[in-house]
Amino acid sequence: MTGTPRSRRERPAKPALSREGIVAAALTVLRAEGLRKVTMRRLAQELDTGPASLYVYVRSTDELHAAVLDELLGTVGPAPAGGDWRERLERVLTDCTLMLLDHPDLARSALTARPSGPHYLNLIETLLALLAEGGVPRDRAAWGVDLLLQHATATAAEHAGEKSPGDWQALDSALRGASEETHPHIAASAGELLSGAPRARMSWAFRALIDGIERTAVPD
Numbered sequence: 001m002t003g004t005p006r007s008r009r010e011r012p013a014k015p016a017l018s019r020e021g022i023v024a025a026a027l028t029v030l031r032a033e034g035l036r037k038v039t040m041r042r043l044a045q046e047l048d049t050g051p052a053s054l055y056v057y058v059r060s061t062d063e064l065h066a067a068v069l070d071e072l073l074g075t076v077g078p079a080p081a082g083g084d085w086r087e088r089l090e091r092v093l094t095d096c097t098l099m100l101l102d103h104p105d106l107a108r109s110a111l112t113a114r115p116s117g118p119h120y121l122n123l124i125e126t127l128l129a130l131l132a133e134g135g136v137p138r139d140r141a142a143w144g145v146d147l148l149l150q151h152a153t154a155t156a157a158e159h160a161g162e163k164s165p166g167d168w169q170a171l172d173s174a175l176r177g178a179s180e181e182t183h184p185h186i187a188a189s190a191g192e193l194l195s196g197a198p199r200a201r202m203s204w205a206f207r208a209l210i211d212g213i214e215r216t217a218v219p220d
Helices: 019-033 040-049 061-073 085-101 103-110 119-133 138-157 165-176 184-193 197-217
Strands: none
Touching: 019 040, 019 061, 040 061, 040 165, 040 197, 061 085, 061 103, 061 119, 085 103, 085 119, 103 138, 119 138, 138 197, 165 184
16 A cells, blocks of 8 residues: 555665765755755754754754865865965965855854864965965964955855845945045045955955065064
8 A cells, every 4th residue: 555654674774874974965955055954953854863863973053064164175276286376375265265155154154163174274284385385484374374264254254145236336326425525535435445346356355465464473
């Protein structure tokens, strides 16, 4: 009969749970439904198990999101071979930002997440190696890596919950309509404040940060 329940012995065996399998399932849910659906309860449904079983491998949703971020960082790099170290460093940072832009909700979560997996360590190693190649002192490079990744993450997070065109038009009108009497610097710079393609502005920001890191001593 069609409605007859199947015996547990007749059902295919479920694959054993593992941290790697949980993260892979989280990535599947992320790409199909967004970060808000990447919860222990949703993954338990995906893996046909109970939420409590997942906590053996992942302690919290925050840790899960950090693990997902680490997995996606595996798509960044390695640094291109040859050429100026600044250009290669900018290329890695741009690739990281573009990856995060594909997952803006994850980028917002990454502002407070603490990834510690192998792909994150590989990215840090790559950035430090490029800065060392450029002769940047080790202490400046160490602080600088944090600053560069913060900027990449914040740039992508800004686009989480993308503003409507009307919001941008309101900002455009406010800047261009600023009074020369009350806001003379804005009135004089409105065109520059709104100029530049997104990729050009991102490239300029990374170059400005890299130059500043190279020249700014770390305080005692």
